Amino acid sequence: MESRSPEGCTREIKEEAARLGFDACGIAPAEPIDPENRLGAWLRQGCHADMAWLERAREVRQDVRLKLEGARSVVVVAKNYYQPNQRLAEGAGRIARYAWGRDYHKVLLNPLRRLARHIGTLAPDVQTYAEVDTGPVLERAWAARAGIGWIGKNGLVVRRGLGSWFVLGAIVTTLDAAPDAPARDYCGNCRACIEACPTGAILSPRTLDARRCIAYHTIENRGAIPSPIQDRMGTWIFGCDRCQEVCPWNREVTTAAEPDFRPRDGAVSPNLEELLRLDEPQFRQRFEGSAILRAKHAGLLRNAGIALRNLSKS
Ligand code: B12
Ligand code: SF4
Ligand code: SF4
Numbered sequence: 058m059e060s061r062s063p064e065g066c067t068r069e070i071k072e073e074a075a076r077l078g079f080d081a082c083g084i085a086p087a088e089p090i091d092p093e094n095r096l097g098a099w100l101r102q103g104c105h106a107d108m109a110w111l112e113r114a115r116e117v118r119q120d121v122r123l124k125l126e127g128a129r130s131v132v133v134v135a136k137n138y139y140q141p142n143q144r145l146a147e148g149a150g151r152i153a154r155y156a157w158g159r160d161y162h163k164v165l166l167n168p169l170r171r172l173a174r175h176i177g178t179l180a181p182d183v184q185t186y187a188e189v190d191t192g193p194v195l196e197r198a199w200a201a202r203a204g205i206g207w208i209g210k211n212g213l214v215v216r217r218g219l220g221s222w223f224v225l226g227a228i229v230t231t232l233d234a235a236p237d238a239p240a241r242d243y244c245g246n247c248r249a250c251i252e253a254c255p256t257g258a259i260l261s262p263r264t265l266d267a268r269r270c271i272a273y274h275t276i277e278n279r280g281a282i283p284s285p286i287q288d289r290m291g292t293w294i295f296g297c298d299r300c301q302e303v304c305p306w307n308r309e310v311t312t313a314a315e316p317d318f319r320p321r322d323g324a325v326s327p328n329l330e331e332l333l334r335l336d337e338p339q340f341r342q343r344f345e346g347s348a349i350l351r352a353k354h355a356g357l358l359r360n361a362g363i364a365l366r367n368l369s370k371s
Pocket of ligand 1: 194202265273296
């Protein structure tokens, strides 16, 4: 097998990522990612609410070489999911933009695995580990290290030209590819996201308290939502986009090229009373292939009930 230079590998990986429809691709050296133990501090403060799975494999999250022995590089890809604002129907709930189309895990996993296979051909005996979301990889920290974008004060990775309306995937590999420079921070003095958050969940720049975050409560919380949060949820019934809607870097962005991210019927502003009438099989049928299934039938109906009460008060 012809051997390529680290720079040649990087060029090949980026060309293939673009061919596979990714909007950005960056490469970081597979060194410990969290030497300051930000993850430990965040968990100690209880900011992860009841997402106990975030406590697992903590050492691996901070050092991906424990996931893949001999790892040399982390390839991070980003895929734009932006869709222009849609008219909100009366009596409807709000769904976060990333969930308007097909579930992004399903959209990303195939091309990501193809990219991993391609990386495997660039040198002899190359190992790869690819994941979207579910693996022990601090994707935002890696995206920043790989030059995809900077971690904004709202905690999301922001890239000039794309804003923050993109999802991430990562491939850990033993391939020695030339790394990109970490991204520069362009938040400056702006604090729009911190000020706009309805529940004060952004405690300080880049520190999010999931216990206060509407996205956490509407998607991950399987129990009761505390009443002060309920009162501030407005009509969000799955996720929340407030801290992204106000970001100046999200003002002029292009619509996603990916057809799978086009809004599905009934997934942008579903009627709340109609949702409350769905039984479990109807819920599963209506949201098949959508990230909304993550909230589960009981969770979505709980959220719809709260939104309906908030609507009647407004
Ligand atoms: C758990 C989780 C959540 C939880 C908790 C959020 C949180 N802050 O962790 C909840 C349910 C609340 C959530 C909400 C959302 N999420 Co979420 N979530 C995740 C998940 C699965 C794990 C995140 C994690 O490990 N958290 C632990 C904390 C401690 O880690 P962290 O956020 O990465 O923070 C570290 C770095 O920021 C670091 N850090 C801070 N500054 C700097 C600077 C440098 C240079 C470095 C190196 C590190 C660093 O310190 C922290 C500790 O290490 C990731 C996927 C993944 N595997 O990474 C998606 C992910 C972060 N989520 C995503 C999205 C889209 C969302 C929502 C926008 C969805 C929505 N519309 O409702 C909201 C946004 C809320 C917000 N403002 O962050 C995307 C973000 C894409 C992007 N452009 O950044 C991800 C990457 C999923 C994906 N594959 O695309 N999420
Ligand atoms: S997702 Fe909503 S509740 Fe969570 S930090 Fe952003 S604005 Fe606040
Ligand atoms: S709203 Fe302002 S502070 Fe928040 S991420 Fe965007 S630029 Fe940074």
